[in-house]
Every structure is written in C-alpha cells, then in structure tokens.
Amino acid sequence: MSTAAPSPTPIPLTTIAELRQHHSQLVRLGVASHPSHARRLLSFLARDPDSHLPYAARLLAHHPDPHPALFNPLFSELPPRHAARLLALMLSLPLAPDHFTFPRLLPGAQPLHLVAQLHALLLKLGFHAHTQSLNAVLAAYFANARPDLASRVFRGGGGALDVVSWTTMVGGLCKLGLVDDAREVFDGMPERNLVSWNAMMSGYVKAGRFLDALEVFDEMRARGVEGNGFVAATAVVACTGAGALARGREVHRWVERSGIGMDEKLASAVVDMYCKCGCIEEARRVFEALPVKGLTSWNCMIGGLAVHGPGEDAVELFGRMERDGVAPDDVTLVNVLTACSHAGMISEGRRCFDYIVRRYGIEPKMEHYGCLVDLYGRAGQLEEAKKVIDDMPMEPDVGVLGALFGACRIHGDIDLGEAIGWRVIEMDSQNSGRYVLLANLFASAGRWEDVAKVRQLMDERNVSKEAGRSVIDVDSEVCEFQCGSLCHPRAEEVYGMAKDMMKRIGAEGYVPNTRDVLHDIVEEEKETPLLYHSEKLAIAFGLLRTRPGDTMRITKNLRVCRDCHEATKFVSRVFEREIVVRDRNRFHHFKDGKCSCKDYW
Template identity: 40%
Template structure:
C-alpha cells in the first residue's frame, strides 16, 4: 500500500495537535512577514514529525498559506504539488479561493480545470470562488459556462452563497436583467445578495433602481443594511443629485448607529458636495476622525466644482500640513479648480511641480486640465503648444478640451484642425462631426456640410439627448429636451410661457452662441425654450414652496441661453437655483451665477 494512503487511513498521533497549532495561531487572516515566517516554521515541523502526511493537517496548512497573502500563493502551490499524495477537494478550493482574490484570478480558473481533469468533484464551496474569479475577470462567456456546470451539477437552487455569487457576477458584467431574475428567484437573500444587486444597478447607471432595491430592503425584517449597502445607495444619490434622499440615508445611518468609517464618510462628503450642499459637506469632512488621501481629494474636488477655487487651494495646502501626500486624483481636482476660476499661473506652477517636487508624474488627464485652463483664458496657442510638446500621445479628450475653447473664443480655423485630429483618433466622435458641420455651415460651405451629415447618418452617429433631473419628495423626475411625457406637461409648458413673458419684460434676448458647437445644445435654435433644464425649473417652481431652492442635474454643459435665463429667473422668483452640469455647479441667485460667467 502507498505511503500516502497509509497516512490518510491511519493518521498520525500528531494530527490533532498539529491542526490545533495552525488554528490557534490564526494565520489564515494575517499577511505580515513574521506570520508567514511562522507558517514556514510550522511547515518544517510538520515535515519532521510526519504531520504533513495527514491530509487534514496539510489541507489546513495550504489553506492558511493561500489566503494569508496573494504573494504567498506560489508557496502554497509548491506545498500542494510536493505532498506525495493527491490533494483533496478542500485543498483545491483553498487554491481557487486564494487566486480568486489575487491580482491573477485567471489562475483560479486554471486550478478549477485541473481539479476537474484529475477527477475531483467540485462542491458548493468551490463555485462561489470560481464565480468570484469570473467577476474579477469580467468574462461573461466564461461565467456563462460555469453557470451551466452549476445547473448541471444541481447546485444553482440549493446554496445561498452560489446564488449570491451568480447575482454579483451577472450584475458586475452588466447583465443586470439576468442578475435581477436570479435575485427574485432566490428563496434566501442575505445582505450580500441585496448588496450585489444594488451595486449592479449603480454600475449600470440605473441609480433609481438601486434606490428602489434599497427601499424594498427596508421592508424586510430578515436583513439589515450594512456599510457596503449604504455605500452603494449613497453613490446612487450622488449621481442623481438626490439631496433629499441622500440626507435621508445619512439620517438612517445615524439612527441605526452604523459605524461611519473612512470610506462611508468620504462617500457622504462627496454626495453632499455633488448635490450642491457644500457647507454640509465641509462640516462632515471636518468631523471624520481618520481622513485619507481620497477624503481630502473628494473635498477639494467638491469645492472646485462649486466654484470655490481659493478654498480648494487652501485645503490642498492644509492637506499637506496634515501630513497627507497628494496623489494623482488630488492634482486633477486642484488643476480643475484652477481652470474653473481662471487661475492660470497657479495652475501652471502646480503642473510644473508635480514631477520634481511632489513625485507624481502628470497623466494625460492632468495635461487636459491645463489645456482647459489655458483655453478658457483665451490662450489657445499656448494650449496647442502644450499638447504638441507633452511626452504622452494626445488622446481625444485632450483635443476635446481645446475644441471647447475654440468654440468659446470663436477660433474657427484652429477648431477645424482640432476636430480633424479628434476624428483621426475617434471617427465616431459626435462633437467633432457636429463642430465641423456647423463651421462649414457658418461659412456657406454647404457641400461639406452635407458630406459631414451624410457620414454621421451612415455611421449611425447621434448626439446624446439633453437630460435634466430634479428631485421632489424623494422621487427623481427626468426631463428630456422637448419632453411631453410628464403627467404635469400642460402645467409645465404653461409655466414656461409665463416665465418667458417675464424674461422678455426683463429684457432677455435669446442667445444662440451655441449654434457653432452642438455639443452643448439639445435642439435647433427654435427649440431653445424646450431645453431640459428649463422644463425642470418650471416643474420646480410649480411644485415647491416659495423660497425653496431648486436643484437640477444636467447631463450636458449648460448652454449660453439657459445660463442667462436662469440668472434672471433666480431674480424674478427670488429663488436659489442650483444646476450641476457635466463640468461644474452653477449657483444662481439674485440675478448672478457663482461661476461669474466663466464656464
């Protein structure tokens, strides 16, 4: 009889003490070098006393090594391959688990296939780890195959962990409809299942659905929201600009005594800042006991997009005094702040110090912020010169920053050149096509206009529709340009007619400056009055009390006409109107805007 079989059948007299030794030290959750050293010492002892021949002891050792740290997986593999007898299912699962949580999840799939090839049957503990690897790889086809095997082996409906893993996998890969079907079919749903679905909806930009799932979760007595749940819901509120809902979630956190760690605290700061409630964001930021670089970066970014550039730079300096080194994200926020405020010299100085002083190499995103900074200030030649001398290959976003500046400063010649450069990189870029079409139209080059428009039609290129969101009573209402689908459509258009009359009395003349660059227009010139944010503000004026702030989230840049109209509306109706467009916040009050018309 082979030595390994004798060992498995008879075990050794040291088996129980060896397993106790491994368990008591608690190495499975530790990754420090000293504890890895202890594991190696125990491994050596097991070899000396024969304990390594005991399959249970060896399995515990492999498991502890595999999950201790991804860097130890090669060591775990070497122990597995040198056992002298076939590994059992527990050992295979340990290796699959370790690799599934490592930077190389493909190895988990390799071990799964090895397990099958060597005749071992996976159990219900195997598949959550295999699906975790598929999720890490974002490989839908691979996961579909695994799902088929799970059904074939009869595991799909008998294990809550497998069901949760399937929901998480499909949700992460964008197949949110399948994830929802699996979730609804699950007889048992733990908090991880709910979290997977909420996270999937957020990833799919279906933020209202994420909030709806959270609300449904509140009706259940068998599950309690945890920090991961709340992180997902807060992020959904942030994207929607749903301050009322976000504030309710914050109150829920306080009421249920949920511990607010750095991650959740940072998410709440970001939510308040991106909903335009910058004072609450700052107060919350100051109350977080442990602030990491992301917390500081989020607060700096919040100040920047709300037009508080000086405060953002002051916080940047305070961050360094507090001993926190800025990272790449921090510099994006700081440079963006300089751009929105026209602080050209300050921005150029910060870019110049990034590599040498801060030891953070500028990325294409940082150069894009500075191109935008120079472009907004009208220094187009300098912006173009920067693009041509940077050590990185310019991408479509970098050229796009200059294209926006060319539109704003009516530099048609440079804009035409930039648009063509963008189309070399992305032939389907809508903004570049529309810019060229409008440039040609403005100079009477109708044959070229037709050529561009025909090309767009053939390639199926369409500009994104303008959309505005406004929250009322915990519900988010969406308006598209020219929208007539809302139940209050008649009242909304009647209200806008009255607003238009009052605007005319104030001397408002419609601005059509955006015609030369269609990226920030939603309709033709004659449809200016039906822009989505105008419908949203009319809805807000109808449905909110006098003096209440109106908050709107816009998916595109606010056009010149809407911007000038909102300033007057804030004065006429004595309202604070806050609009978050895709670039920044505009706080309209008493006939003026926080951006000082520099956007």
Template identity: 45%
Template sequence: MVHCLSLVSSLTLHFSPKLERSHQSPTADASRTNLLCNFKCPFELKQVHAHIIKTDSPYSVLPLTRVGFVCAFTPSFVYAQQIFEHVDKPEVVIWNSCLKELAQGNSPIDAILLFYQLRQYNVYPDAFTCSFVLKACLHLLDLPHGRIVHGFTEKLGLQSNLFLQNTIIHLYASCGAINDARLLFEKMSQRDTVTWNIMITQLVLSNVESRRRQFIFLRRWKRRIHEYSNRSGFRRNVCICNTLIDMYIKCGCLEAARRVFEVMEERTIVSWSAMIQGLAMHGHAEEALRLFSKMMQIGVKPNGVTFIGLLYACSHMGLINEGRMFFSSMTRDHGIIPQIEHYGCMVDLFSRAGLLQEAHEFIRKMPIKPNGVVWGAFLGGCRVHKNVEMAEEAIKHLLELDPLNDGYYVVLSNIYAEAKRWEDTARVRKLMRDQGVKKTPGCSSITIDGVVHEFVAGDETHPQAEEIHQRWEKLLEEMKLKGYVPNTSVVLLDMEENEKEKVLYRHSEKLALVFGLMNTPTKTPIRIMKNLRVCEDCHAALKLISEIVDREIIVRDRNRFHCFKDGCCSCGDYW
C-alpha cells in the same frame, strides 16, 4: 456498487488485512491514509469506496468535498450522489463547499459550470449555493449568468436575504448595469451599511451619463444616508465623513459638504482634496485656493488629486498665472509627476482664456500622448473663441482617438455654423451619418418628492406640458421687462429668427426649471441636472429668473455646477 465490490480483490495491494490489525506498520498506514485522502480520479475513489465497504468503515472517513471535486465534471457525478446518500450531511452542503473553493480560487468559471451541473442532476440550491455562484460571477464580471442566478434567488423566495441582495447589487453595478442596481436597491425593504457603500462607491465610478443617474440617486437618498451614518455612530469616522462630503458636492449641496468638513475632528488629504474640488466645481475658485493655503500651513502634504482640484479651479475662473504656478510647483516643490488629467486641466485653462497657440504648443510638448479629453478641451476653446483653423486641427486627432463621440462632431459643426460656413456644417453632419454617430439630445432632470422628471429639448410629452408652457410665457414677459433679449445666435440652424426663439424657449433646462417652480414651495432651492453644457441664452435666462422668483437655482451641466442667485451665477459668466 457492483463495480466497487469487484474491485475488492484488487485492493490487497493497497489495503492488506494486516493493515487492520493493531500492529500494522507505519509505512502501510501512511499508504492507506494517502489513498484515502488524496484520491485524484473516480477510479481511485472507487478503490477507497470498495475498501470502506469491505471493512465496514463509516462513510464519514471520506473527505466528502474531495469526492465532489473528482466527480463534478465527469460521468461519475451520479456516483458521488450515491456516496452522499450514506452520510448525515445534506447533499447541497457538500456541493456548496466545492462551490466556495471554486469561487474563491483561480478558476471561478468552474463554480458557474458546477452550478449548472447541480441543476441538471436535480440538486436543489439554497442561499449559500447562490451566494458562492454570484461571487464567481462578480469575480468574472459575468452579468448574463449573474442574472440567471438572480432569477433563482427570486424563485427560491430569497428576496429578504440581505447578503444575497447586496451581492446582486454589487454585481449589476460592477458590470455597468447601474440602473438595474438602482432599481433593486429601491425595492429593498431592508438595507445595511454594505448596501449603501456599494451604491455610493459604484456611482462614483461613472461617466457623463451615469453621473446624471448618480446625481438623481444621491439627491433622493442623501438625507437618509447622512441620518443613517449619524445613527450608526459614524460621525467620527473620517472615511464616512469624506464620503459624505463627496456625496453632498455631487448633489450640488456645497453648504452641507462644508458643514461636514468643518465639524470633522480629523481630516486627511482626501478630506482637503474633496473640499477643494467641490469649491472649484461650484465656482468658488478663490475659496478653494485659500483652503489649499490653509492646508499647507498646517503641514498636510498635497497629492495629485489635490492639484487636479486646484488646476480645475484656475481653469474655470481664468486664473492663468495661478494655474501655471501650481502646475510648475507639482514637480518642483512636491515631487508629483503630472498625469494626463493635469495636462488636460492646463490645456483647458489656456484654451478657455483664448491662448490657443500656447495651448497647442503645450499639447505638442507633452511627454505623454494626449488623449481625447485633452484635444476635446482644446476644441472647446476653439469654439468659444471662434477659431476654425485650430478646431480643424483638433478634430483630426479626435477622429482618430474617439471617432464615435458625437460631442466633437457637434462642436465642429457649430463652429462652422457660427462662421456661416453652411456647406462645411452639412459635411460634418453627413460624416456623422456615415459613421453611424447620432447627436445626443439635450436632457435635463429634476427630482420632486422622490420622483425623477426628465425633459428633453422641445419636449411636449410631459403630462403638465401645457401648464409649463403657459407659465413660461408669463415668466418671459417679466424677463423682457428686465431687459432679456433671446440670444438666437446659439441656435445654429438656418431658420427665421422667430423660429429660433421658439427653439430657445424649449431648451430642456428651461422646461425643468419651470416645472420645478410650479411644483415646489416658494423660497426652496431648485436643483437640475443637465447632460450637456448650458448654452449662453439659458445661462442669461436663469440668472434673471433667480432674481424674479427669488430662488436659488443650481444646475449641474456636463462640466460644473452653476449656482444662480439674485441675478448672478457662481461661475462669474466664465464657463
């Protein structure tokens, strides 16, 4: 303050006493206003402050947010606080205005830095403070600082602030901490449309592992989501209906998705594409193609996503000629340039069908560089058709494109093992160790009464493990009476046949299925999520079990849905 007063004498150049008379000149008035509103540093602020003291003007004439900005990151921070003591506004309100502008501007990192300044100078934050800093963290995808602000919201008792909770969930999910987002979501006592939309949208953006978490989340909450949308009057909202279709398809509830689709008064290309993809994923390729024909008849123009669904359907049902036709028609008839996903579907189509030479030539002639997914699809076909030479060609590219993906090493190792080339098998496993790559264990999950139960291959840790094994032995007797013979060829280990059978019987999807049979009412469907491809033995076993227990069994593996019913699978044994 003393320093400000010492500046009074130097202010005559800027604020002459004449300026305070009614006949002050427009030029002088403009000069005064300019300095009053546009000071750019603490020194100029102190000049203005001194004039206010001299003329006994109210502090409210100062642009307080600007005061905050010019002092925030300087040694004059305390000086700004002294000015704020003379105004009626709480100090935190002024700083919040600064935080808001920083968070929404080009330098959100400054909002985070200012937050720490406020804490250092004992400015007590409120809900708005936290919301603006969280927005900055979200913009920067800054999870560590976001966690710190989340901690402050807990200390401040702001758990009931729905806006803050939604922002924190959005931050966690956007930064890949989907489990933390899910836990916070499940603890919330109140949720609104924004809450649901954040969780659904973020779960859709996922890889194989998070798809498993997504499946669990949606299985648990799908009915609540649908009921909430109906209660809120969203049944006629095409975007909400599209989301419901996508949700039900991802949960393995194809019939529920179909019902939503059929009652829609208006459908967009998103609606049609989602339904086509859903039918394809569930093994209803012919119905997917019929739906596409119906869509074309009523004049709906397809897009790139539509053709991904169509090519996926052709790939997973061996419809080679139809796949070729759709791929050609994309550009010729619809002006759609194929993307890497379309090329991947075509390679998958040829590879599954055993047309490995054609698949390899197709990859070689691609106008865009093939990625790991394309070569991975080719490698998968090599395994199905036991072509070691082609598999070795694929792995050369995969080791460059995606050297840490354990799945590719495992497939090549299995190809060698099936060919009884045990030295090559050992060489691949040594390469994995040298690269620090670990094999992902088979894991299956089933949700019962809102509780997720997870099983890994050979699991003995579940509380009901003994009962599960006993029930399996009884089921195994019935399966053998119907002709079941364990397919030990899928156990690619050098061991005795009886040991291979024991390994087969402890596959994770079998354990999850038996647990589901023990703990759910008869006749109800059982839904299982698996992180890897279903093996041939489990596929054959689940077909038999569906007939024995008269249950529908839906298994979502890493590629598609298998719906086992009355001794058959929706995939037609082509997967």
C-alpha cells in the same frame, strides 16, 4: 528522560541565503519538520515562486510526515501555474487533498482549462457536496467569465448550497453585467445576509441603474435588516448617481440614527454625494465634522469645490491638507488644476502644477496635461494651451485635444479649431458632440457648406446628435425632460409656463442668444428652438411645483448653452428661486440674477 531539541529564535528572513542558513540550523537541531518551522520556510519561498519553488518542492518531498496543512496555505499565495505544479507534487507523494485544498486553489485559478481540470479532480475525490469547495468552483468559473458553467454547477448544488453560494451567484452575474439574471437569483434566495443585499445593490450601481439599487435598499430596510457601512456607502453612491438629494439626505440620516461608524469609505461617499447633488455647504459640514480625514475625503472635498466654482477655497483646502500631513496624489493634482481652471486662476494653476509635481514627485499623466490645456484654453490663451500640447512627453489623446478644440470654439479661433476639430473627429468618430462642435464653429463663421459636410459625415457614419436631457428632483419626484420633446402628464401646463416664463424675463431685459443655433435662418425663427431646450422645460416644471424662496436642482447631460445660462439668471431673479444646475462640466448656482461661475465656464 529525553528533552526536545531547543527551537531557535525566529529571525527575519529577507534573502534566500538567510533562509538556507536558518534551514540548516533547524536541520541540525532536528526540528526542521516541525509544522510551524516548515510553514514559515514555505511561506518565504512562496514570495518568489519562479526562483524558489524547486527549493520548496524538495523541502515538501523530503518531509517525514507530509500533510495537506503544509500545502494548503501555499495554494492561495502562489500564482495559478505554480499552485498547479505544487498540487501535482502533492498528488505524487501520494497525498490526497482535504476539505481546505480546493477552496484555496480554485478562486484564483486560470485559464479555464485549469479550472475544468480542478473541477474534475474535485468531483473524482468526492468533494462535490462540500459547500466551501462548491463555492470555490462557482467563483472560479465567474473569474473566467463563464456564467453558464457557474449556473450549471449552481443548479446541481442541491443541499450543498448555502447563503455564500447564492451570494456568489448574485455577485458574479452582476460583475459580468447580467444584472437582471442576478436579480432573478436574488429574489429566489431562501436567506440573505448583508453581503447579499450589498452585492445586488452594487450590481445595479455598476450598471448605472441607481433607482433600482435604491429599491433594493428600501426592501432591505422594510424587512427590518440592520445595515452596515458597506451597504450605506453603496446606497449613498446610488443617490449620487441618481442625483437624488432628498434620498441622499434620508440615507445620511439613517446612517446617523443607526450608529453606523463613519469610516473613510462611507465619509467620502457622503461628502461626494452632497457635492455632486449641489449642496456644497452641506458637504463642507460633513467634511469638517470628520474626526480623521483620509486622502479620499480631502480629494472629494477639493474636487467638490473645484466643480462648484470657489477655486480659491479649493486651493486653500489643499494647503490645509498639506499642513495636516496628508500627501497629495494624482487625483489631488487633477482637482486642484480643475479648481483653478473653472475659476480663471491661470497663474495659480500653473504654480500648483509645478509645485505639486516637484514637491511630491508626481509624474504628470495625460489628464494633468489636459487640465493645463483647459486652464489656458478657457482663458483664451490658446498659444499657451498649444505649447503645453507640443511640450508633452507623450502623444496627446482625444481628451487633451478636445479641451483645446472646445476653447477654439469659445474664443472663435476658426483656423486652429478647424485643424484640431477634424483630428479630434477621426480619433473619436462615434462621439456626436465632436461633430456638433465643429459644425457650430463653421456656423459661427457663416461657412454653411462646411456645416453641411459635417452633417453629411455624421450621416455616413451613422452618428446621431445626442439629445439634451435635463432631470429635476422636486419633492422626491424625479422628472426628465428632453430637448424638443415633452412626454409628461402636465405637458400643456409645462409648455404654458415655459412661454410665460420667457415672456416675463423678456420684459425684464432678457434677449435670446441665438449664437449657438446652427441653421442659416432669420433671427426671429432661431428663437423658437431655444424655448424647448431641456433645462428650460425642467425649470418651467419646477416653477409649477415650487414657491418663491425655494431651491430647484437640475442635472443636464450636456454643457449648458449660453442662452439657457443667461435665461436662468433672469428666472432666478424674476421668479425668486435659487436654481442649481449641474451640467457636463460643472455646477452653476443661480440666485438673484447672478451665477456662481461669474459667466466664466
């Protein structure tokens, strides 16, 4: 009675020399062709195809019983050009692909001509009706940015299409920015799974169409579909993008009722949502309740504190993060520096920068130097800010120079501001904010001819000033107001309230700050444009819809101006409202005539 040759105990294979030794042992024992041993050898060889593919090819070519199962796992492990060479070897044996071959080969295939060749082979071998192979073709065409070819394959798919095919179309079109086309496919789906719903929602989020994403989420719930953590995280991100706190709270409650596990991704999304919707205390509550806090959760909470103002709390939380054994990354360093910058913690910011870089070996990047420039610039230490730029190991980008430029405007350094300003404009020639800042700098010095030059340059380059827009969320109704323009059913009431609001705070000591008004006109005429700033209109609308003691939440696309900042402080006291304003840079919490930024922003 014959017995099988003993199989050697598997040993870790770390070098090609070890593999050759192990292979020779398998050959001596007569088990080298056993599928499990052959697959292990081939898997190791696939780690470095440039060096080891010839060895793998010889092993396969001399295998006594080659089978597609030996080749198929390698196709998904190898780069496309090596996978194509391996397929050529397979066909030369000759050995025909099976149902698992093309689903492994196609998804990562590139360039386009390789995909086309594989598609032609698939058709020739009769796999056009095989669902998994068809889906792989769709994915490959989308990966090569050819939605037209993917759509042609999809339309001819017939009975081979399944829910994965439809979802691949939705996701692929969304990734290429064709969201409306994706929605058309989505609406025509005979059946949907959670991946389908999430693909459509994610596509809208990526396109910045947050309310459309929430509409899809509402439809999913209305149909009684049970969600999961991925869908929940996408819905929360949509609420964050829309600045829709009420909806965010609703989604959060739905998550808690549904028993969906709060994993790292979802927890971070919820914390981030509360931070970015102005509820820093609610964000803290969710964060502190997390049983396990990952790096992303720590970063979200530190970043939230940074833009809300309590810099000391952000630095203290970083210390807790260290004590919990979580090492910081690039994002952590940005958040800590931002916290120190917004709170005016100059020495602490520099100390944190030096400590984190030295202790954790983080190599400072452009954004970190930009934070340092902002740290010194906000405090008026312009020479220190300039020294950071001069000492950088790389050429400063427009973000770094822009931070110094903005500081020059705030602190009235005309000479340095002019030199940096023209440089920034040339680097970022289509950003209207750069021109406006330089024009404001000249206007503050009474240099009206230079103001005219800046405006002329904007006209020549067809650059238009970005209009100020403010969005307010009241009772789940989101309304947008634009500077100098009001298209609203209650426009007359809003303008009336705005005028009354300004009159009442004027009686309490408010004086319009006309410093940022460009035009060379008399002071009395400068006050009128200030009345129509978008946040004032949004606040007036909020006063019509809220009662004393309520909180109004406003999001503005630009940095809040000095006059609106001062006016909002007065409104919070005179009308007894808490007003949370999120501008381009940070959050301002106005209450009882004071702002959380302590007038340092």
